[in-house]
Amino acid sequence: MHAFPEERVKMTLVDLLAIPSPTGYAHRAVDFVEKRLGSLGLETVRDNKGGLRVTLNGKNDRHHRYITAHVDTLGAMVKEIKPDGRLxxxxxxGFGWFSVDGAYCRVHTRDGREHSGTILASHTSVHVYHDAEKQPRSDETMEVRLDLAANSAEEVRKQGIRVGDFVSFEPMIEWTETGFIKARHLDDKAAVAVLIELIAAFAKSGRRPAHTTHFYFSCYEEVGFGANSAIPPDVREFLAVDMGALGSGQTGDEFSVSICAKDSSGPYHYGLTQFLVRLAEEHDIRHQVDIYPRYGSDASAAVRAGHDVMHALCGPGVDASHAYERTHRDAxxxxxRLLDAYLMTSLPDTRESVNDGFAQRTAARA
Known part of the structure; x- marks a missing residue:
């Protein structure tokens, strides 16, 4: 297996997190991935939606694999410029307003300017508003306080700000001495960083994966249709690499790779999911199998779109998803390690059980 390049993954992740990329405005992050893969001598292709695909030729070119991670993140758009100049x-x-109450943000204008601001409830000052603590955080009460000397809608418009401008949330990145990474948008830039460096490891080592594998970096996952089109016809296995959701009632943690058995779209493909579990057991990879009741992925979107693929989902455990997130370098x-093992190993013949396939391989090694 390829050794885990911790410092490379760390640098790539920090660089990615610093790039604003709310869904619909993710081109800068795609540019970053394209440049990084291009520096390895790899040919990339963009689809009409703006996603990026790179392919590694494998030993088996009959049955292809498709692995996705998404560069797009949560964000917002300007809905209205209020008479007092706030937005x-x-x-x-899908996030709650509570998760961005007090967050720093940037407004990206159509003419290329950026303006900083803070997302606040309209009744934030406890010295002025009796309901500052209890005011609901909602579409009606949350607003952006711009860092501009502009106190009217007209003055704000003079700065190039218009309805429909994208708003990104500042990531607030910190990597602690104890190995934690804290930031917004670890969903899904943590997985993107891992995939970029894993592709780089294969390119530099010259090793070929077991199957021809397409890696796709999608840019509309957060709104439900990131990787549900332009899938090559030879693809049989579809693996989404996305965060594992943690919390009360979940089995995952910030130190493991999570393998999803079921989310809001229903169960994932049993054979492919079991294959990932067995690989983790066989290679002593710390993992947790989990269920995400309020979650969907690029893999579930592809199946809903009618693609005839086996679909599965795995990724690092991330705490406080869709808020100020945290994971650990161990995850x-x-x-x-799981992705590396998966790329180098063929799924047993689907006409036999996955368990039997592993038993046969184990017996053959003995």
């Missing part, structure tokens, strides 16, 4: 927003992606390493 009302509309959400991009990144375990995700790397």
């Amino acid at each position: 009302k927003l509309t959400k991009i992606g 990144l390493e375990q995700t790397w």
Whole structure:
């Protein structure tokens, strides 16, 4: 297996997190991935939606694999410029307003300017508003306080700000001495960083994966249709690499790779999911099998779109998903190891059980 390049993954992740990429405005992050893969001498292709695909030729070119991670993140758009110059927003992606109360943000204008600001409730000052603590955080009460000397809608418009401008949330990145990475948008840039460096490891080592594998970096996952089209016809296995959701009632943690058995779209493909579990057991990879009741992925989107593929989902455990998130370098390493093992191993013949296939391989080695 390829050794986990912790420092490379760390640098790539920090660089990615610093790039604003709310869904619909993710081109800068795609540019970053394209440049990084291009520096390895790899040919990349963009589809009409703006996603990026790179292919590694494998030993088996008859049955292909498709592995995705998404560069797009949560964000917002300007919904209204209020008479006092503050901005009302509309959400991009599924998050609660509580999770961005007090967050720093940037407004990206159509003419290329960027303006900083803070997302606040309209009744934030406890010295002025009796209901500051209890005011609901909602579409109607949340607003952007711009860092501009502009106190009217007209003055704000003079700065190039218009309805429909994208708003990104500052990531607030910190990598602790204890190995934790804290930031917004670890969903899904943690997985993207792992995949970029894993592709680089294969390119540099000259090793070929067991199957021809397409890696796709999608840019509309947060709104449900990131990787549900333009899938090559030879693809048989579809693996989404996305965060594992942690919390009460979940089995995952910040130190393991999570393998999803079921989310809001229903169960994932039993054979492919079991294959990932057996690989983790066989290679002593720390993992947890989990169920995400309020979650969907690029893999579930592809199946819903009608693609005839076996679909599965895995990724690093991430705490406080869709808020100020946190994971640990160990979860990144375990995700790397599982993906590396998966790329180098063929799924047993689907006409036999996955368990039997592993038993046969184990007996053959003995």
